[in-house]
Amino acid sequence: AGAAGVFSQKTTMRTYPGGRLAANLVGYMSQTKDSDTPVGVQGIERQYDTLLTGKDGSATYEVSPTGQRIPMADSTVVPMKPGQDVQTTIDRDLQWYADQRLADAVRSAGADWGLAITMDVRTGQVVQLSQAPTFDPGSKATMQDSNTVSRFVQTVYEPGSVLKTITMAALADQGKIAPDTQISVPGKMVIDKFPIGDYWQHGTLNLTAAGVIAKSSNLGTIVAAQQMSNQTMHDYLRKFGFGVGSGVQLPGESRGILAPAASWTKANHATISFGQGISVTALQVVRAVGAIANGGVMVDPSVVSGFVDADGHRTDAKEVPSRRVVSKKAAAEVTRMMEAVTADDGTAPAAQIPGYRVAGKTGTAWRVNPVTGRYVRGQNTVSFIGFAPADEPRFITYVVLDKPFANAGGGSTAAPVFHDIMSMALERFGVAPTGSRSPKVAQEW
Template identity: 35%
Template sequence: MNRSQLPKRTGGRTGGRANRRKGTRVFNLVTFAQRSVVVAIVLALVAVVALGKLAWIQLFEGQATAEAATKSRTVPHTLQAQRGRIVDANGMVLAQSLERYTIVGSPKAAADFTPVKCTKATSSYCHSIDGKPVGASGPAAVARLLAPVLGVNAMELGAQLTGTGSYVVLKKDVTPQIKRAIDKLHIAGIISAELSNERSYPHGDLMGSLLGGVDTEGNGVAGIEYMENGLLTGTDGYEVYQQGRQGQQIPGTEVKSKQPVNGKDVHLTVDGDVQWYVQKALQEGKDKYHAGWAMAVVQEPQTGKIIALADTENHPAGSAEAKMNPPLVVSQTFEPGSIGKTITLSGMLQEGVHAMTDKFTVPDHLKVDGQEYHDATNHQAEHWTMAGILQNSSNVGMVMAGEQYPDQKRYEYLTKFGIGQPSGLGLQGESRGLLTSPQTWDRRTRNTVLFGQGYATNAIQLTNAVSTIANKGVRNQQSLIAQVDGDGKSTSSSTQPVRVVDEQVAGQVMNGMESVAEKFKNVAAVNGYRVASKTGTAEVAGANGSLTSIVSDWSGIIPADNPRFVITVVMKDPQGTYGGLTAGPIFAQIGEFLMQKYEVPPSAPRTDAIPVEW
């Protein structure tokens, strides 16, 4: 068979290629259709699952999910209680808490911050600086907005806000005005303000160490702030509400709240005006007599209220020095010297050992049981009554009068007058002094206690001892904190007064003390007013611990015919030495101020003086 007889191929090569292309198209269409079906099935399955999940959530988990979302937006916020004030007897504020804020930032939230451009629609919550865009995002944007308000460097502030933490303190003690300016920046979700009351002491070193101070948490750590911390401290409250993305409260979402209970005010018995004047008089006296220090206490004998409690070791209230150093008038102890003779005389009269008119012939020195005693000045044998021994402050006379006065009674009356006993004021750093039992006394101590040596006291104890005499023989509990009811009205102390000696005995000792004051009328008189007083001079430990320093003191009652105040002044190492010549003039200066301030009527003339000589 030749080639011409072979069957012819229809279409040839061209037809074959066409058939192959057609088959490919068919295959592709089939593949696409198959894939489409698969995708449709998958989508349908996803839709079914999603719809099923949605139905499940709505039917079975809807409430739980809603509650979870609400819970994530619901946050508690502490409402801080304000610490109570400390005020003087006249209501003058000595310590108070000012509204201040601690500004806190969240670096984590700052990292996601994007300023909102200001338009008509966003004008109530947008961000700008002087009407211009912020020009940054993240911590830098927050810092640019906040730095001018806080008055800090923007770059440093931005560095503080950079990180992954959620809490960083940016600035403390911010005023309410600045806090309100921060609120207007619309960055509440990033920057928040925590109320942190700042303790303020408006009068500086007036009663500085007495007031003490608080720590960084606002708790009292010294002085009145510590002693009355429980009363001054309030109870914080809280608010629970839902907040938006920027940390703002969503209106109407408050679910629970409790208002804080502020601390109560503490009312002192101290009169701030008197305290200021006493501090001034002490400083002037210290400078005039070149003393190491000076201190004073002013007390109402009828009530036991302390009107002033001052010394020259002043520190601003709230300072580290005020927190570390209790008032010198509380912590410093000393031998009272001849002021102690008033206690001895009271005990002798009460026990019937002597009368004020008993007669003595008193030399300037005396030897008893191998111990020699001297008066402050040399003198011939004097004819003095018991009142005269007190007026002339004779150590020898007291030893002579004490022959029939047992050691146990000497100790007993010192104790009854409060020597060596806690004052009950509760002040930090208060020393109770030192009074040993008579069983430990040696041959000398048993007699030196008769004239105010051989034991140690402080100015508070000594003032109350003299106040007991001024109060007709009744010792009151001293008070520095006024007892007040819920309305702030004064109430009486719960501590009952104690009778130490009879009224007649106290009156006779007062009479003798008036004679003492008359002896110093040229240096320590208060014109128009009778004064009953006693001076003292004693050795105390100096810087090396040995008895190388001198304490000069004076405790006086004014007016003597109608006691209103007892004033005790104590000085260390004054030039002039004797209490009547140094502490006495300061007493008179304070006494004159008190008579004028409280408009005390002048005294009636003295007509019943007990003879001092025979």
């Protein structure tokens, strides 16, 4: 102190006590060329930038010719007005655990990236939203485009077999299918000169609709979906929220890609029924399958629960909209089919949670090269979505891993992550087992 040329200068610094915790939802700040004040660049920091920023104060007073303030002279002081706090719906402990579990899964599977989302199906509140790799919003050194992007709303991909639940829900809503509906599944199909098969070799199979879902048969889904016209199937996909925003109100959200029904070929109709040829965001999928869990009523997801002003007064966030997309009966029938997925002879027994009934669906989709726009054989996007308790659903969890090691599937790679995150969610929120047993549903006839 007192040394020539040494002086102090006040500056501001934004700190993030949670570090990497939910960083892709929280977002970050950045300086612009046009302003000395940092602005929100991504996530909540950007969406609610004006609300969080507040207003600067000011002081006006008289000074002498030498620059000294004149005592007792006229002066005006306008106090600064602090910004409001934004309260999220995220459960901090569940978020921390899911972040670690997902990062481990991405690392061990050698995946490019991963997502895990847990939502309360009744309210639409997202209680956990993890992404890997992620970043520390307080450290510029950790930031790059591949990890600061909010993948849950900005990255689109083909969902694969998870979408079969929506196809079956549409058919059940029209009374065209039930869990025990008999479907003759061919060993292979050629549609518009495009060969389509299942992930395992087989001859003609006699499966029920529940068996088609439990075994995740593409061909069985195509046969069932042929009862719908292009327009009817397209209309149901739109009702379930595909091709439109999720309603979550976060910046940069993609609507996904759902081509108009008039442009569909027979091959488009076939592949879209099992989740190829349609692109989605993760939150769209959570909202859509969440409607099945919620008895056919779709609730928009939300990540903000309320706002608190400088005086401590809290204002609740606006109630999120909901609407019925399929009948309660149709939702219950598809739920029964999805319970067969997590049975011992289903595609995802690893998703079972002792004491709870779990409904779920695996997904393994061919990955599209973003440069060429063509499918890359041997590269997949794998996933698992499930809700529990299946007979009184409270939470839905969706896990996505992009480009894991070859031969990785949703049942073996994503389902164990679902199991761990859902188990903690049920425990954290004190959701007791219902005590009922899953009904036995025939998979063959």
